[in-house]
Amino acid sequence: MKDIFEYTGYRQYIADYYAEKKEKTAFTWREFTKKAGFTSSVYLKYISEGQFSLSEDAVERVADAMHLTGQRRKYFREMTQFDHAKTDEAKKDAFNRMLAIANQNKAKIIEGDAFRYFDSWKNPVLRELAPVMPGAKPLALAHACRPKISAAEVSESLNFLVKADLLQKDENDNYVQTDRVVTTGPMGAAAVAIRGMHRQMGEFALEAIEGVQQDKRHFSGITLGITRNAYHEIVEEIASFRKRIIEIATREKDTDEVYRLNVQFFPMTNKSEIKKG
Incomplete structure (x- = not known):
């Protein structure tokens, strides 16, 4: 055992x-x-x-x-x-x-590293950012992040990413990714941290409505009346769409900017009350 x-x-x-x-x-x-x-x-x-x-x-x-x-x-x-x-x-x-x-x-x-990784937005952002800023010190990386972050927080995150084998250093002491993509997958304890990250990223999305130029961000949405069967079909389509986005993003090795894509699909009504009506 x-x-x-x-x-x-x-x-x-x-x-x-x-x-x-x-x-x-x-x-x-x-x-x-x-x-x-x-x-x-x-x-x-x-x-x-x-x-x-x-x-x-x-x-x-x-x-x-x-x-x-x-x-x-x-x-x-x-x-x-x-x-x-x-x-x-x-x-x-x-x-x-x-x-x-x-x-x-x-x-x-076993789930400890996954829990820590998804517990803060800093980890996935710095995992993408550090490799495209070779030789950059923690303070420079901190200044490159849109949400304010300290050099000490950058150092803490980078140390964790290396320890968790999500980043490693090459012969020139620059950071490189061990894998191109990190996905959530089925998890237990880490799911709690993932929900927290969704909240953090949702708050950043609200700030971006006013804080980022319109030609540098994209927001759109639709309100739909659907059945349960349609819901499951749409969720499958979203999963396929995410895979296509990852393929596009990983097609080129270069990175100009780190972006976050939030995909949200949630009810705006109370089904039990609709049935009563």
Whole structure:
């Protein structure tokens, strides 16, 4: 079984713990649940499947049943906090505490780099900007960014990008990209950071309406009445369109400017109220 620091979801950890014990012994959900002090023989099975959530007291009892102590017990606690958090801000706080515990134990959370990358707009912007400004110092890179940023923030971001293998230095000590494109893909914890980045970029888009010359930015939109089937077809079309945009952008090696493309498609009405009407 993987070390607990390789998990970001406590339910999967419980499921894997049970599966490993079951493989080696005649372990049952009834026995597991009884060890944790619960009366229902399938309670922890339902927990692992996401049907119920652990209370604070139950977290400690389950940790006892799995013999978790010290930093691993603390990490398990934070995993439950992350899962149960109601807001993205609370989830980010819990995940950052998980990262801190893992770092203290010289462990690496698989999703940690993805979470950090998408947690700030500075990372994707500097990943594109640094390679096209060879020899530029952090202050020069900071001045090249439209949202205000300090040289210290630039240095912090560049250090992370190199450590995460998203940038590397060539023989002339200039930054180069390890891959041409970074996409979000299916993620768990990182999805919280991605939603935060969408908010940040949405705010920058509003500022660009007045702050950027019209011949240097493009804004357009349409309001549509659609069916659910049409929604899914449009989403597929947007996905294909994004792939074509990436192909165009990566066709040439040179970069004159770093741009952000936001694609937003969301409801402007309340379906349940429309049906009532």
